[in-house]
Amino acid sequence: PDAQGGARVWSAIQIPTVSFSREESNTTALAELGEYIHKVFPTVFNTSFIKHEVVEKYSHLFTVQGSDPSLQPYMLMAHLDVVPAPEEGWEVPPFSGLEQDGFIHGRGTLDNKNSVMAILQALDLLLTRNYQPRRSFFIALGHDEEVYGTKGAQKISALLQARGVQLAFLVDEGSFIMDGLIPSLSKPFAMISVSEKGALDLMLQVNMTPGHSSAPPKETSIGILSAAVSRLEQTPMPNMFGSGTLKKTLEQLANEFPFPGNILLNNLWLFRPLVSRLMERNYITNALVRTTTALTMFHAGIKVNVIPPLARAIINFRIHPAQTVHEVLELVKNIVADDRVQFHVLRAFDPLPISPSDDQALGYQLLRQTIQSVFPEVNIVTPGICIGNTDSRHYANLTTGIYLFNPIYLQPQGFSSIHGINEKISVQAYQTQVKFIFELIQNADADRKHVPHLHEL
Numbered sequence: 001p002d003a004q005g006g007a008r009v010w011s012a013i014q015i016p017t018v019s020f021s022r023e024e025s026n027t028t029a030l031a032e033l034g035e036y037i038h039k040v041f042p043t044v045f046n047t048s049f050i051k052h053e054v055v056e057k058y059s060h061l062f063t064v065q066g067s068d069p070s071l072q073p074y075m076l077m078a079h080l081d082v083v084p085a086p087e088e089g090w091e092v093p094p095f096s097g098l099e100q101d102g103f104i105h106g107r108g109t110l111d112n113k114n115s116v117m118a119i120l121q122a123l124d125l126l127l128t129r130n131y132q133p134r135r136s137f138f139i140a141l142g143h144d145e146e147v148y149g150t151k152g153a154q155k156i157s158a159l160l161q162a163r164g165v166q167l168a169f170l171v172d173e174g175s176f177i178m179d180g181l182i183p184s185l186s187k188p189f190a191m192i193s194v195s196e197k198g199a200l201d202l203m204l205q206v207n208m209t210p211g212h213s214s215a216p217p218k219e220t221s222i223g224i225l226s227a228a229v230s231r232l233e234q235t236p237m238p239n240m241f242g243s244g245t246l247k248k249t250l251e252q253l254a255n256e257f258p259f260p261g262n263i264l265l266n267n268l269w270l271f272r273p274l275v276s277r278l279m280e281r282n283y284i285t286n287a288l289v290r291t292t293t294a295l296t297m298f299h300a301g302i303k304v305n306v307i308p309p310l311a312r313a314i315i316n317f318r319i320h321p322a323q324t325v326h327e328v329l330e331l332v333k334n335i336v337a338d339d340r341v342q343f344h345v346l347r348a349f350d351p352l353p354i355s356p357s358d359d360q361a362l363g364y365q366l367l368r369q370t371i372q373s374v375f376p377e378v379n380i381v382t383p384g385i386c387i388g389n390t391d392s393r394h395y396a397n398l399t400t401g402i403y404l405f406n407p408i409y410l411q412p413q414g415f416s417s418i419h420g421i422n423e424k425i426s427v428q429a430y431q432t433q434v435k436f437i438f439e440l441i442q443n444a445d446a447d448r449k450h451v452p453h454l455h456e457l
């Protein structure tokens with residue numbers, strides 16, 4: 001990649017495209033970022049076989065027309081918005097985009113302006129080498145992924161559906177080259193997520209008669225609600241480990257674990273109950289084996305000497321692929337078991353279906369091939385499940401091949417920086433991401449029967 005690559009990312013990080021809520025986002029910054037990509041990637045915008053459209057004011061859809069209309073198109077995705085970043089705890093201000101010690105710092109460097117910039121830069125590099133793709137593809141840049149994607153991705157998806165588009169596959173954020181995230185597994189491995197968990201945002205509400213705090217009733221709305229949410233926190237959803245993608249992932253990783261992990265994972269028919277308990281011990285692996293319960297918001301009380309009429313809490317569940325929204329809701333009601341607690345579903349969707357990862361799965365195989373070429377040191381490429389949610393679910397009507405993969409090494413510190421503090425990406429990692437997309441686009445054009453000849457960076 002050219003020397004300007006890093007500088008372009010720093011500037012994009014300086015534009016605070018924050019999504020605060022579904023109702024509130026920094027639209028000035030979103031517009032500015034739109035103008036910025038136009039300015040720094042003029043070739044992408046001025047090429048005759050690329051159509052650019054703005055959707056719902058701030059999202060962007062690029063249609064790159066390939067020379068061979070018989071090939072089914074695919075889609076590369078990223079999002080322009082970021083979560084808020086209060087300055088406390090950051091080594092450098094989160095919207096400074098500073099480069100220090102080979103790292104670009106700031107909100108969005110991993111989630112997900114890296115992908116926005118890397119996709120456009122890779123395409124820009126191909127265009128400057130007079131490359132016209134054979135296979136058409138779309139680039140969809142949503143502007144509200146962090147607040148459900150209903151204005152961006154959902155609208156782009158509807159637009160494409162109305163045009164009769166069906167995609168061979170799509171690639172979005174959501175998974176990485178996992179490096180030290182699993183206890184006792186020191187070797188990095190690439191995980192391509194082939195599904196993502198579902199979600200349920202549930203509001204619990206208790207209404208009681210208000211009154212004077214000098215003569216309190218035996219139970220208040222706050223006490224009743226606290227007991228209910230505490231029961232939910234103390235009663236985890238059932239451990240669903242046993243089949244499906246996770247079992248496949250672990251079997252593929254088995255020989256990478258030192259003794260006794262290798263023995264346990266190679267003999268899951270015998271050690272399944274033990275492995276399933278061990279998975280619960282770590283908060284990341286725990287999220288892989290069950291629907292998680294996170295108490296994220298709590299509101300009650302209006303004055304120190306008033307018994308509050310109303311108490312509300314919001315709980316964010318991430319639903320395991322073996323369960324549905326309906327099943328989780330039933331479990332929750334049984335755990336709370338208190339008629340005074342009312343339930344309001346704010347938002348809910350089931351887990352995504354599992355995308356194919358067999359030898360015939362074009363998207364999966366192209367990613368695998370490109371990983372092996374760009375990261376020859378990575379021995380294992382495995383399908384997995386994404387524990388977070390992405391814009392990709394809005395495109396499930398257009399393709400059965402949804403693949404989540406960021407070609408970046410993710411260490412525990414990087415994992416906690418996503419939506420946390422000190423998010424950063426090394427300049428080298430960003431350049432490798434550009435190289436990965438540069439090769440992926442060319443691999444998608446190659447005759448699948450022959451070894452491709454690639455333009456090299």
Ligand SMILES: CCCCCCCC/C=C\CCCCCCCC(=O)N[C@@H](CCSC)C(=O)O
Pocket residue numbers: 111145146147148149173174175176178181182191249250284288384386387388389390415418
């Ligand atoms: C044996 C297998 C090991 C696998 C380890 C998995 C470790 C998980 C690593 C990374 C997951 C990061 C998830 C990033 C994608 C999240 C995107 C996101 O933030 N989405 C938002 C969407 C908001 S919609 C209200 C979210 O909250 O999920």
Ligand SMILES: [Zn+2]
Pocket residue numbers: 079111112145173
């Ligand atoms: Zn993201």
Ligand SMILES: [Zn+2]
Pocket residue numbers: 083111146419
């Ligand atoms: Zn995010």
